[in-house]
Amino acid sequence: MxxxxxxxxxxxxxxxxxxxxxxxxxxxxxxxxxxxxxxxxxxxxxxxxxxxxxxxxxxxxxxxxxxxxxxxxxxxxxxxxxxxxxxxxxxxxxxxxxxxxxxxxxxxxxxxxxxxxxxxxxxxxxxxxxxxxxxxxxxxxxxxxxxxxxxxxxxxxxxxxxxxxxxxxxxxxxxxxxxxxxxxxxxxxxxxxxxRIRLIAPPAARAPVTLATVFAGVAFIRQTPAVLGMISLDLFAVLLGGATALLPIYASDILDGGPFALGLLRAAPAIGALLMSFYVARHPIRRGAGKKMFAAVAVFGLATIVFALSTNITLSILALLVVGASDNISVVVRSSLVQLMTPDEMRGRVNAVNSLFIGTSNQLGEFESGMVAGALGPVAAGVIGGVGTLAVVALWMAAFPTLRRIERLDGT
Missing domain, CATH: 1.20.1250.20 (MFS general substrate transporter like domains)
Known part of the structure; x- marks a missing residue:
């Protein structure tokens, strides 16, 4: 042929x-x-x-x-x-x-x-x-x-x-x-x-460096509601749903486990994310990407609440597996959409801001969980974080309707 x-x-x-x-x-x-x-x-x-x-x-x-x-x-x-x-x-x-x-x-x-x-x-x-x-x-x-x-x-x-x-x-x-x-x-x-990587298309022309171009990523995010919604959703969902920072307390005082139990609890979210990422790689999201992203974050919040209230280590591990799996779906959808919606000549600046938001939310999320746990106890901290995540989902679905209506992740 x-x-x-x-x-x-x-x-x-x-x-x-x-x-x-x-x-x-x-x-x-x-x-x-x-x-x-x-x-x-x-x-x-x-x-x-x-x-x-x-x-x-x-x-x-x-x-x-x-x-x-x-x-x-x-x-x-x-x-x-x-x-x-x-x-x-x-x-x-x-x-x-x-x-x-x-x-x-x-x-x-x-x-x-x-x-x-x-x-x-x-x-x-x-x-x-x-x-x-x-x-x-x-x-x-x-x-x-x-x-x-x-x-x-x-x-x-x-x-x-x-x-x-x-x-x-x-x-x-x-x-x-x-x-x-x-x-x-x-x-x-x-x-x-x-x-050894080779580009499939020549890079776009680069604008000269000015104060405006340095902060153009922030301006683009602010002026693009869908991108702003995705990045801020991640920021506040992770910020509030940081109960995993309290795992040593849960393993020792609530689940009556030891270092081995702590190891299982720490590994569970990563294992859940790993299994889900294999599934998504084989079965890509074809329709309803925006709604599925919001649903995944809501499941993340619910699983956080289940983990916070659990006194059984098996149930706690299952809840953390779901936390990792649902977070992975959200990560894949958000990452794909941010890449597709951002012009190539601006992806570096937008991804830099996105990385800062992710890093900050992880650090501040652990701080927030620790402070609430110190004041109200670890169970209350976990429940409040999960409920807060669900509230963020509801607010963001109302505030960013264009994000909710996004269908595909293949650029078509």
Whole structure:
């Protein structure tokens, strides 16, 4: 059979998209696995050096601070320069930083301030990498494959979230230097993969940098009701539904479990998200995307309430599985729609703001749950969070009717 020129072109484009898809998954998985395993090793090492719980808190702060400070710089850079090259540089920076840490530890020269400085560098690299790689996806797979790419990428990331910390702990147990050099290899592999990605279309023309262009992502979100609705829905739903931050209290005081029970509870949301991401990758959402997103967030709120009221560990684990699964549906729909609704020349700035909102909601959500639990108890905190999430769903469905009426996620 002889293919026409048009058919040959389409077939070649499809092959390129699939190749890009595999390289993107390889890069994101290696990077996430390296970062997750490294985070555990760094936490253990700094605690071994200082014996201070406060220093563990500073590790988290040093990871979050660069994202907060660099949001608008990250977005502008991602929209002006080759996103593949930015991803490659981020992997190189992380690999070099980790190799430096391992070398210093090998010679007994690593100190707590040195670890915090390295964590800040790693946090800055992650601040650039995450929104930049998210912005890259539509330009390497096309709208038709976007939902599948996001769902599968989410499943791989969830796997890394489950496997990474365990891997870091096991490797640290073998020798405290092994996690550093293993992570460096993973970052280098991620860099090689992203360097081999090829764009399916030339990048759009870039506007000169001005104060207006730097903040154009915020202006676009504010002026696009559907995008504003999606990003703010995630912000407030996660902010209020942060009962999982109270898992140590539930495992110890409410469910009468121990460290093993806590491990099961912590793993349950990630496992639920992983299973759902596999399902969505095989059975993409074809119709009613907006309504299904709202339904998923409502189920997230209901499952949070069930978990808060449960005194049976089996029921609690099932509720957390549903929390993770419903959150995954919401993530896939929101991520796909934000990518499709945002012009390519602005995706970096919009994704940078979105990343900041997600990071902030996670941090503040844990803070909110802790404060309410301290005042009213953990059960009340969980119930209030779940009810608050349901209230947000009702308010957002009324305030953003265009979001509710969205049907498809394939750009058609």
């Amino acid at each position: 002889i293919l026409s020129e048009t058919d040959a072109t389409m077939q070649g484009k499809h092959v390129l998209q699939n190749r890009n898809y595999r390289l993107f998954l390889t890069s994101r998985t290696c990077s996430s696995l390296g970062f997750q395993s490294l985070t555990v090793a760094l936490g253990w090492m700094i605690y071994d050096l200082t014996g201070s719980a406060w220093m563990l808190g500073w590790v988290g702060f040093c990871q979050f601070l660069p994202m907060l400070l660099l949001t608008f710089v990250v977005g502008t850079v991602a929209d002006r320069y080759d996103r593949r090259r930015i991803g490659l540089i981020c992997q190189w920076v992380q690999a070099v930083t980790v190799l430096t840490l391992g070398t210093l530890a090998w010679h007994g020269l690593l100190t707590a301030p040195g670890i915090l400085a390295a964590v800040a560098v790693l946090g800055a690299a992650q601040a650039f990498e995450r929104p930049t790689m998210a912005s890259l996806v539509p330009g390497i797979v096309g709208p038709a494959m976007l939902q599948r790419a996001i769902a599968t990428s989410t499943s791989f990331m969830q796997t890394a979230l489950i496997v990474g910390p365990s891997l870091g702990g096991i490797l640290y147990g073998v020798d405290r230097l092994v996690p550093f050099f293993t992570s460096a290899v993973l970052f280098l592999a991620a860099g090689i993969a992203v360097s």
